[in-house]
Amino acid sequence: MTTISRPIFDPQEFDTFGCHPFENDPATPDRITRQVYVERQVSSWNVNMKDGSQLQFWGFKDPTISGSDSPWPSKIIRVKQGQIFHCMFKPSKGAHTIHWHGIEPTPMNDGVGHTSFEVKSSYTYQWCAHQAGTYLYHCHKNTVLHFEMGMYGVLIVDPVTKSPDTNNPNYLYDPLPGDSAPGITTGAPYSAESILVFDDVDPRWHNLDHNAGMCGDDVGLDKFNPKYFLINGVHNGRSETDTKTVTKVVAGKNVLVRLANASYSRLYITLPVDAWIVEVDGRPLRANRAKGAFAAPRKLAANTRLEVAVAQRYSLWIPNIPRGDYRITGNFHHWITNKKHFDGTAVAKIIAT
Amino acid sequence: MRRRQFLKYGSVVAVFTTATVSLPSLLAAQIADPGDLPTGDDADFDLEIVDVDVELIDGSTVPMYAFSHAGQPPSIPGPILRVKQGDTVRIDIRNSSTKPHGFQILGQTNAATTGIAPSEGDGDDKVRIEFVATKPGTYFYVDGDNAPINRVLGLHGALIVEPTNGYADGAARKKPMPYPAGSATANMKSLFTAFGEATIDGKQARFPGKPWQAGREYVWIFNQIDPVLCRRIAAGENPSASEFQEQFHPRYFTINGLCGMDAAHDKATCPTGHVGEPALIRSMNAGLATHSPHIHGNHVFVLTQSNANGVPVYQQDLFEHDVWLMPPMMIKDVLLPFTTPPDLPPAPWRMVQEKYPLQYPMHCHNEISQTSAGGSYPMGLMTDWEIEGPLVTS
Numbered sequence: 001m002t003t004i005s006r007p008i009f010d011p012q013e014f015d016t017f018g019c020h021p022f023e024n025d026p027a028t029p030d031r032i033t034r035q036v037y038v039e040r041q042v043s044s045w046n047v048n049m050k051d052g053s054q055l056q057f058w059g060f061k062d063p064t065i066s067g068s069d070s071p072w073p074s075k076i077i078r079v080k081q082g083q084i085f086h087c088m089f090k091p092s093k094g095a096h097t098i099h100w101h102g103i104e105p106t107p108m109n110d111g112v113g114h115t116s117f118e119v120k121s122s123y124t125y126q127w128c129a130h131q132a133g134t135y136l137y138h139c140h141k142n143t144v145l146h147f148e149m150g151m152y153g154v155l156i157v158d159p160v161t162k163s164p165d166t167n168n169p170n171y172l173y174d175p176l177p178g179d180s181a182p183g184i185t186t187g188a189p190y191s192a193e194s195i196l197v198f199d200d201v202d203p204r205w206h207n208l209d210h211n212a213g214m215c216g217d218d219v220g221l222d223k224f225n226p227k228y229f230l231i232n233g234v235h236n237g238r239s240e241t242d243t244k245t246v247t248k249v250v251a252g253k254n255v256l257v258r259l260a261n262a263s264y265s266r267l268y269i270t271l272p273v274d275a276w277i278v279e280v281d282g283r284p285l286r287a288n289r290a291k292g293a294f295a296a297p298r299k300l301a302a303n304t305r306l307e308v309a310v311a312q313r314y315s316l317w318i319p320n321i322p323r324g325d326y327r328i329t330g331n332f333h334h335w336i337t338n339k340k341h342f343d344g345t346a347v348a349k350i351i352a353t
Numbered sequence: 354m355r356r357r358q359f360l361k362y363g364s365v366v367a368v369f370t371t372a373t374v375s376l377p378s379l380l381a382a383q384i385a386d387p388g389d390l391p392t393g394d395d396a397d398f399d400l401e402i403v404d405v406d407v408e409l410i411d412g413s414t415v416p417m418y419a420f421s422h423a424g425q426p427p428s429i430p431g432p433i434l435r436v437k438q439g440d441t442v443r444i445d446i447r448n449s450s451t452k453p454h455g456f457q458i459l460g461q462t463n464a465a466t467t468g469i470a471p472s473e474g475d476g477d478d479k480v481r482i483e484f485v486a487t488k489p490g491t492y493f494y495v496d497g498d499n500a501p502i503n504r505v506l507g508l509h510g511a512l513i514v515e516p517t518n519g520y521a522d523g524a525a526r527k528k529p530m531p532y533p534a535g536s537a538t539a540n541m542k543s544l545f546t547a548f549g550e551a552t553i554d555g556k557q558a559r560f561p562g563k564p565w566q567a568g569r570e571y572v573w574i575f576n577q578i579d580p581v582l583c584r585r586i587a588a589g590e591n592p593s594a595s596e597f598q599e600q601f602h603p604r605y606f607t608i609n610g611l612c613g614m615d616a617a618h619d620k621a622t623c624p625t626g627h628v629g630e631p632a633l634i635r636s637m638n639a640g641l642a643t644h645s646p647h648i649h650g651n652h653v654f655v656l657t658q659s660n661a662n663g664v665p666v667y668q669q670d671l672f673e674h675d676v677w678l679m680p681p682m683m684i685k686d687v688l689l690p691f692t693t694p695p696d697l698p699p700a701p702w703r704m705v706q707e708k709y710p711l712q713y714p715m716h717c718h719n720e721i722s723q724t725s726a727g728g729s730y731p732m733g734l735m736t737d738w739e740i741e742g743p744l745v746t747s
């Protein structure tokens with residue numbers, strides 16, 4: 001029988017590509033004066049699951065905040081479009097990185113081991129976000145494990161301008177001359193914001209070692225059986241009441257819902273109210289030839305399913321929200337069979353009064 | 354390595370009359386393209402189906418099936434078949450595997466055959482399909498028999514239909530586009546017209562450099578391998594489709610048949626070029642898992658998305674994603690603009706210490722797919738892409 005052989009490779013390179021990625025603590029190349037500065041370190045937390053058990057999670061803590069106040073999942077980072085951003089990152093418990101997911105900087109500031117380096121003890125990341133929108137940040141070392149262990153947070157790039165509508169003073173993005181965004185108010189002005197990161201948890205993975213599997217061991221990272229389902233770190237037994245997952249708004253104002261999928265499942269989101277998809281992956285839906293934008297906002301009718309791919313982000317805009325309670329439902333389905341996981345529903349809430 | 358096998362015999366009389374080119378009814382809503390009429394040109398291919406052993410990234414081997422150009426080494430995915438819109442395409446298939454197989458092009462009409470018995474070896478037992486290629490875009494060819502088993506076990510590949518009038522700027526013909534002028538959407542034409550323009554409407558534009566160039570494209574076919582099921586089937590077991598789907602437990606995740614570092618080193622897989630050289634990527638998922646490909650360094654524009662029958666739907670709105678959703682059998686043509694990574698600090702800052710080439714990964718973000726045999730991150734469905742140097746305009 002014919003054999004299709006693996007391409008010829010250099011064993012030493014194979015080793016640094018996977019097993020022993022390059023670790024370093026370089027100075028930030030082409031460093032310039034910063035306008036925003038944050039710090040992150042690596043820490044671990046015990047988090048309550050629905051059945052009362054506690055699991056270990058890893059994440060990024062802000063060392064300028066005293067220990068227990070720095071939550072898991074890691075604190076939201078908000079910067080303004082156009083600001084020079086620096087993050088001093090000091091990992092511990094082995095090498096880690098921060099990948100600014102959706103932000104597109106130079107490779108050294110992109111946080112990927114095999115295309116640059118993993119941070120041994122300290123590095124200052126530098127970038128300058130050119131487009132307001134919804135992003136994530138997460139560790140990119142042995143990512144399959146470190147992302148599941150909770151090493152992620154939300155990164156929001158805010159626009160520079162404010163909306164003239166005093167009821168809805170915040171823009172999702174700066175409207176530009178020549179923008180066309182039929183169906184919505186350009187810029188998607190809002191009053192209240194619901195930021196929801198959906199996650200699923202396989203408890204077995206939470207006992208694995210930092211480098212598990214990296215040098216060719218079979219540690220079962222092909223077997224993912226999620227048992228717990230969370231939004232913003234809150235398990236699905238509490239997500240309809242917890243302040244981290246319930247957004248309050250004055251009826252008649254506009255709400256912005258930012259969605260992200262940090263699970264390893266197919267995630268289907270439904271809202272019981274009409275909404276507009278106004279941003280995907282940090283890019284506003286608008287048409288502006290000169291700016292190279294070629295899309296229009298898309299209506300998401302009430303109770304229509306929106307599938308959010310893993311690590312994708314969607315912003316939904318609900319104008320003029322009527323009085324009422326709104327359940328934002330996420331259903332988690334198996335990534336191969338597409339069958340819904342047992343207990344695989346997590347619900348967040350918007351309360352408009 | 355994947356060469357165009359495209360034989361032109363000049364003006365053969367068209368076998369199909371225009372009126373009988375029966376498009377599936379779902380196409381009715383889409384604008385039919387004038388270029389879909391038969392041109393009288395031919396495209397002929399001679400394919401073979403064989404049993405193979407595939408060596409995986411950890412050195413283990415699994416039995417699978419593969420396509421080849423007859424008499425040439427087999428590959429998974431099969432060779433890329435490239436035709437022009439309106440061509441009369443003839444594909445001869447010989448089954449040199451030990452099991453019966455079929456062949457079909459999803460999304461093209463009259464392009465299927467099933468139950469081809471194993472060849473007797475006398476060279477006469479080929480089966481032919483013949484159809485007129487319509488609607489430019491990316492299509493799956495597969496062994497549709499025993500679905501999805503034979504397909505997932507290696508029998509899949511890409512058929513690419515190129516447009517006869519692929520220009521975004523009408524008669525000027527300075528802006529090539531891999532879709533026909535007659536039925537591409539206004540936004541698709543606007544995007545391809547914008548490539549290579551330093552200014553638009555008197556303002557600094559987003560895509561200085563070159564227009565898209567015909568042939569500047571890559572094919573990314575995703576698949577997953579369950580070595581246990583591969584071996585059981587090679588040993589003679591015949592699971593039903595539902596048993597296969599129930600039991601499918603992939604341990605290897607491939608792009609163009611390669612994992613991790615092997616894919617990152619494969620020239621046909623890894624997009625390279627300078628700033629200002631936009632590239633088309635035809636992404637396809639032949640497997641059963643839903644992938645979430647995520648690209649670093651640049652977002653992509655999603656240009657087409659296949660419908661349930663495998664026909665590309667040209668997108669009205671070009672969503673820009675850094676993660677795009679790829680359920681089983683999905684085909685999406687995406688455009689990687691090759692701009693300067695947009696989140697560098699602005700001028701007058703210049704990159705001095707960090708030098709070209711700039712390397713970025715593309716990987717599935719359902720990170721289970723980043724493993725092989727239960728570990729070995731990142732030896733899964735990933736590759737790199739590379740910006741070789743600064744802006745080029747000609």
Ligand SMILES: [Cu+2]
Pocket residue numbers: 095096097139140141146151
């Ligand atoms: Cu980490």
Ligand SMILES: [Cu+2]
Pocket residue numbers: 099101138311647718
């Ligand atoms: Cu990411």
